[in-house]
Amino acid sequence: MSESTGKKATAERMPGPPPGRGPRFGPSMPAEKAMNFLPSAKKLLRRLAPHRLGLAAVLVLGVLSVGFSVLGPKLLGQGTNLIFEGVISAKLPASLTQDQVIEGLRARGDNSQADLLSGMHLTPGVGVDLHALGLVLLGVLALYVFSSLLAWLQAYVLNEVVQGTMYRLRQDVEEKINRLPLGYYDKMQRGELLSRVTNDIDNVAQSLQQTFSQMVTSLLTVVGVLVMMLLVSPILTVVAAVTIPLTIVITAQVAKRSQKMFVAQWKHTGELNADIEENYTGHALVKVFGRQRETNAVFDAKNDQLYKASFGAQFVSGIIQPSMMFVGNLIYVAIAVIGGMFVASGSMRLGDVQAFLQYSRQFTQPLTQLGSMANLVQSGIASAERVFDLLEAKEQSADLVPAQSPGPGAGKLVFEDVSFSYSPEVPLIERVSLVAEPGHTIAIVGHTGAGKTTLVNLIMRFYELDSGRITLDGTDIANMTRDDLRRRMGMVLQDTWLFGGTIRENIAYGRPSATEEEIIDAATATYVDRFVRSLPDGYDTVLADEAENVSAGERQLITIARAFLAAPSVLILDEATSSVDTRTEVLVQQAMAVLRSDRTSFVIAHRLSTIRDADLILVMDAGRIVEQGSHAELLAAGGAYFELYNAQFALPVDEGI
Incomplete structure (x- = not known):
């Protein structure tokens, strides 16, 4: 599913890791660390361990396939001997034996012909x-x-092994993503993360698919052909074996230079994907501010970096195959010359030399293939390391086992001396204590960056506390499972988050078991039904990419209906009506009043007119609650809230009047 618009709920907070979203014109992500080839290769091979039987079958099938294949030239050499020696035999007198013919040739002084026969x-x-x-x-x-x-x-079994391994790898990545803390996503660009989950895993699969079978076959072929060559001619085998150290030296030298380039290639691929994804998502903003030229310049720079890294990696690694072909051709010529001399001297039969020439090709070809596979292997391992880096990222703390669960309650939430900061060097929320009674509405106001959204993120356990505790109906939320806690929470953000699917499915997202009647009741209460009825497909209307086939206000109403249907114990509203018109806002506020009854509500507000009726208003500044009270009490106090209120509603005085 694809989400619609917006930034993370953590966008409004004190300095911390910046969210990786939205159009960006600043510096790129930090460079990846240097590639650790062998450790990453071992991790990838361990991923194949559950398919031991399949791998054993691949090996056995490879041995049999190569075994049959390497016997072919030997038999073909025998066929050549039958033809060549049959033609020679037909020209000799039938009354003589082979020994008599040879003795006659030697008697005439034709020793070279005698040696040949x-x-x-x-x-x-x-x-x-x-x-x-x-x-x-x-x-x-x-x-x-x-x-x-x-x-x-063998290829069929290997395909089962590789695709099964990639299936589990994708599952592990998906599960890992769900276990990562919100702070990880704050530091990682969305396009970079998507590149690791899609491009890198696909590249690992492709590399395994193309290289594993070929590598096994090539190695077995080298061994099998080497055995057959030794049986045919140990001397010519020594000549052919010169290829092995040359292959190792050439491959090692080229691989050492190309490995860094492959790491850079996939790093720049992730950065380019991140840049494209961000600028596509924020294309309207780019056009509004006239930043197309700067955006194109950033894209061109990243594209140029990717081009240079890809060209360098492919060019350098591509040197291996022509180098090995050149060496192979030299060995082929040497074997042909030496083998011809052996045939002329009578120490080898023509068919054996022919067979050996075929074996020399079969011997150098897999060595060439092994060398040329170095680029695919390096590319695959470079991608695998990026995936393993994601899988090994620090996870959020595990839920307690056994976990606690609040009994029946209406959602009483208590902060007890709570402190939290994104970085130990930058204090944020310090020693906050408050009580939110069921049925009460707690409004949180303050300047941008005061810590309002951070406070509600702590309630949802998106971040863990540094000290203190938060209880829900008497139970410390740190002792609850996150799933249990969040099932009791409902959240409506300022930025709408809708998914690919129908309007009905989006409303029921928080409670998939809801009946059609319950969905329509929630939609009616939040004034969604009013505009859905005017759509050609009604509740079956499929939300397009970014949900652009409905207005911003209508998208917000759908998210409110979603929260309404979930009927949570604690409701969190982060400027939830900011995208609707004034008349609809009044109606939604009335619906919210019904929704907030008998449950605890936290409302983050910038427009102070929307929270006049709140039971308690918290005024935050630099992570601290500097004032709290009702609207009337805070105005009468003439403090920070009074200044905020006047800043919004005091009319400018015309000195000329």
């Missing part, structure tokens, strides 16, 4: 054995068919 298995006068050749070709075909089928099955 001595390495073959000839039957003079007999041509190509087509039956044996057919069996060899059928065997090769069967090997490659079985190898392909097993490789396909």
Whole structure:
């Protein structure tokens, strides 16, 4: 679901971590820490542990597939021997044996020809054995068919393993997000967080999918081909083995330079996503203040950083494959020359040299693939580290087990010597004590940043107290589960928070079990029904992106109806009627009076006219309650409230009158 408009409820508070929302033109997020490749890779591999059987199946299928595959060149070499030696045999006199032919050549002084024939298995006068050749070709075909089928099955099992791992990883991230304290979101840009949850996890999945099977297959191929090459020719194997240290050196040197670039690539991806998301959400504000040019400049700068990091990472890591191909070609030529000399000397058969040449390609190809996979592996691990950084973030304190739960009560809320600050160096709320009786309305007023919203955030346990305690119907809220506490709370914010779905679903969001009649009653009481009836689809109207198909005031009324339907013990209203017109505000205030009856209400107000009837008005300044009393009492006292009230309602005096 997508929320509609606005900033966090924590926007109005004393200096603390700034919310990561809204159009921004300031400096970007701090740079990510340097990549720790091996620890992050181990964490990612541990994520695969629950799929041990699947991984074992992938390994077994890989061994069988590679085993069938590496036998192919050996059989093809045998087929080449049958053809080549059959052609030579057909040209020799049938009355002679192979040894007699060789002796005759040596007697004539043709030792090179004799050496060549001595390495073959000839039957003079007999041509190509087509039956044996057919069996060899059928065997090769069967090997490659079985190898392909097993490789396909391996890919299928691996897909199950990888997607299952990513499924659990996304679940863990979702659960982690719900356990993170509100302060984490204050420090993290929303687009950056979304980039980690979506782009980075998708990149990890893609990297695992593309590299794990290929890596297993490549390693098995290297081992299998190495064994077959040793069986064919140990000397040529030594020549081919030169590729291994060259591969390690080239890959290590390139990886060392490209790793930092991949870290930077995904860091800049997150920053660019955050910038795009924020400016898209606040595009109207950007246009109103004529900041398109500055916004475009910030975007261009971040886009340029991402381009340079991506280009550098891909270019440097891309050096591996052509470098390995060059080395492989040199080895191929060396094997061909040396193998030809062995055939000429009779120490090797032509089919064996052909097989070895195929093996040399099969040997260098997986090494090249392993080298070229370094960029995918590094990219995936860089993304994995960003995801693990989220998963390892400090969580909010756990709920007590067993937790306490208030008995039947109407929502009596008591602050006992409460202190709180976002930073130990900057005191905010200090030693606040107050009692909110059921049915009473507590209004909180004060200058912007006085700590009004922070006070109600403490009631909701969005932040934990530094000292003191808050009780609800006699139970310390720190001893309650957060879910139990928040089920007893209702909140209507100044900024509307609506979700993708129908108006009916948004009203019922706080109580999904509500009946149709209860939903309509809540909508009627809060004057939502009045405008919903005029919509073509009524309560089935689907709220578009940002809920722009209804007005700001109508969005606010829907949030009020949502709180009305939830029927909480404690109601928190943060300038809840600021987006509605004056006439509707009067009607909503009347509805609020009904809603607030028999329950405790906290009202954060800037327009003092809306809280004249409050049972208790708290005047806050720099996190402290500097005055409290009724509207009449505070005006009579002539203190801070009196100054605030006069600042809003005193008419300017025209000196000319």
